[in-house]
Amino acid sequence: MRAKDIFSGLLVLFGIGLLITACSAFGQATWSDEEVAKLRSLWIGSLPPLPVDPSNQYADDSGAAALGQNFSLTRALARTAKLPVQLVIYPKNFFRMEHPSPMALAQPTAAQ
């Protein structure tokens, strides 16, 4: 009788282990309330509206933005630059330098 109980207990434990393994294998995950709160805080949906920049009265001026786009993406300024503007903030490269040199990165006014 006792041996049967032990066997049953082991069977239950084995079943639980199998369930955990199966859940893991299929990518299911359970998250605690605390973890869900952390996930929510990292979620892009938690991004607040753009903060106001009081130092720039043109920050939300669409005409200024269009002019800034010209400065950023056309060749007028890049023509004479040592590092072409497009390499610094080119859209296809997530608006960062494509091949930054360590020297350019480390100098006082290099990329942000």
Add this chain to the structure above:
Amino acid sequence: MTIIGTAYSPWFFWDGRKDSQWAQALGPMESPVEHGSNRTYYAHIIDQYYRAEYESIFGDMPEVSHLPLLRGSVQSAEVRAARKAMSTEDQENVTWIYVNMGKSIAAYERHLIPGESRFDQYVEAILNNDNQTAKTILTSDEIAGLRLFIGEANCTNCHNGPLFTNNDFHNTGVPTAEGLPDDIGRAGGTQKVLADEFNCLSMYSDAEPDDCAELRYMVTDGHQLERQFKPPSLRNVAERGPYMHAGQFATLEEVLNHYNTAPPAPAGHSELETLNLTEEQIAQIIDFLKTLDSPINTDAQWLIKP
């Protein structure tokens, strides 16, 4: 680093030596290792190509055609001598044009916000209690990496919030960059931003002094500032190597190995503690980081050459 999403940051560059997007935008323009030119030259460019657009936003543009047209770096003797020879009024006019150029670039950069990644889709499903959908979005290794990221690996100590950066400064024992000058990080950045001709309290800023609390009340001294650097956003991080402020690490594996072993800082005190993660766990965190890839969340018009 990327400029995407930086409209949310109070500090710019890895040491926070600028305190606005427009001031940051002007830095590389006169840097001898980047655009390598000078503000008078840029005033000529705007005069030649963008005068109408400029005046429609900022009002009449001062006459600059009589000013010397020199392409060289602001640090060259020739350019410096030419600027010194200009009248005070011309110097001021040129600087205002230069400032407005920076403010335009900042206005554009505010349109560059990160979009939804697979990670975000996963979290949305979790928040909706839709586990069936969630399990189709991330793999078990990616979820394991996420669990490590928000837990055992301590990544969210610095990389938190929806942009995966707290925009603060930390000493994480990042090694020095061989062959480059010493960089003391935030300890130097605070002094530079206080002295910056374009900071929030400057005559070129549109802010009232009360708007400049970040600058006025920042911590400016103390050993803890030494070799503190700003953590970048991790969105699209897998596409943005090399890593650290001077490209000290070529791959994410190297970055994670650094955090895992927590070597002593070259100067100051590292905040890191040894993690003892396995190679598999490091790989899982990297798998998770790759789920942060996303397009830019903006109208298509902002991503094409005008």
